[in-house]
Amino acid sequence: MSLKGVLLDIDGTLVISNDAHAQAWVEAFADFGYKVEFDQVRPLIGMGGDQVVPKFAPGLSGEEGEGKKIADRRKELIINKFGKTLAPAPGTHDLIMKVQNQGLKTMIASSATTEELSVLLKAAGVDDLLSEDSATTSSDAKSSKPAPDIVEAALEKVGLEAPDVIMLGDTPYDIESAGKAGVKVIAFRCGGFDDSQLSKAIAIYDNPADLLAQYDNSPLAA
The missing domain is CATH 1.10.150 (DNA polymerase; domain 1)
Known part of the structure; x- marks a missing residue:
């Protein structure tokens, strides 16, 4: 791959x-x-x-x-x-910067509304790396997660096929949504779901910092 x-x-x-x-x-x-x-x-x-x-x-x-x-x-x-009151997940900014420096395209695939997105990007500390132009939100999909619509819209917007991408998510609904679109998921525990609920992910890490620390041996390095 x-x-x-x-x-x-x-x-x-x-x-x-x-x-x-x-x-x-x-x-x-x-x-x-x-x-x-x-x-x-x-x-x-x-x-x-x-x-x-x-x-x-x-x-x-x-x-x-x-x-x-x-x-x-x-x-x-x-x-x-x-x-x-929201805080970034540990390692978020550094991980997104690493992904982009590797030459990988990034595209947001979120059930959040367009109006919420700018607030969330600022809270995540990545509003300098990601923009509303590189995002699909609930307004881009007829049905939200766990339906595949948002992931499919993200694929179309980024111009890539399902086998060419991996999604980062934190809920079983991310995994289900992406799976229906043919996309594999790396899951984070920082969303509060346990490993049994995330078992259909191809890999599970504590948070972005944990993935970044193991990046060279992760699916992102494939």
């Missing part, structure tokens, strides 16, 4: 944000009269809002009506409240 590019999830992969997303969902649902516990929604982080809303508000859609208002409220909380 001759690697030509790397697809990048953002939340939980490059920035430690999964707990914040879960809490934002709890607060957004509460604002509309739905009692959702943190521990109920946390395992679903990595799915898009269109997937999450119906699980706790049956009959609602994350794309219209009150369901969309709940999803929009979560987005607002991330941008205006939680975004200021």
Whole structure:
């Protein structure tokens, strides 16, 4: 395999944000009269809002009506409240710089909304290396993760075929989404999922720093 590019999830992969997303969902649902516990929604982080809303508000859609208002409220909380508290995953900037210096193309493949992306890139400390122009988000896909749409859109935008890339992710939904698109995944534990949940990844590392430390023996060096 001759690697030509790397697809990048953002939340939980490059920035430690999964707990914040879960809490934002709890607060957004509460604002509309739905009692959702943190521990109920946390395992679903990595799915898009269109997937999450119906699980706790049956009959609602994350794309219209009150369901969309709940999803929009979560987005607002991330941008205006939680975004200021987020920190990069260890080694994020150095790993992305290493990948790009190796001549590999980089393309974001995230379930985040376009409006959230600039906040997340800044929080990850990579807004000097990655831009909204090198990204596919929820607005580029009919269905969010674990559907393959976002990964397929990222492949099209970066101009590469599935066998030519590896995706970096942190949730079983990243692995499922990429797998349906024929893309292999390197997974990070820093998103809060355990190895059994990440078992379909081709390799698992603690975080970007861990991958960087073992780069020469990793799938990225292939």
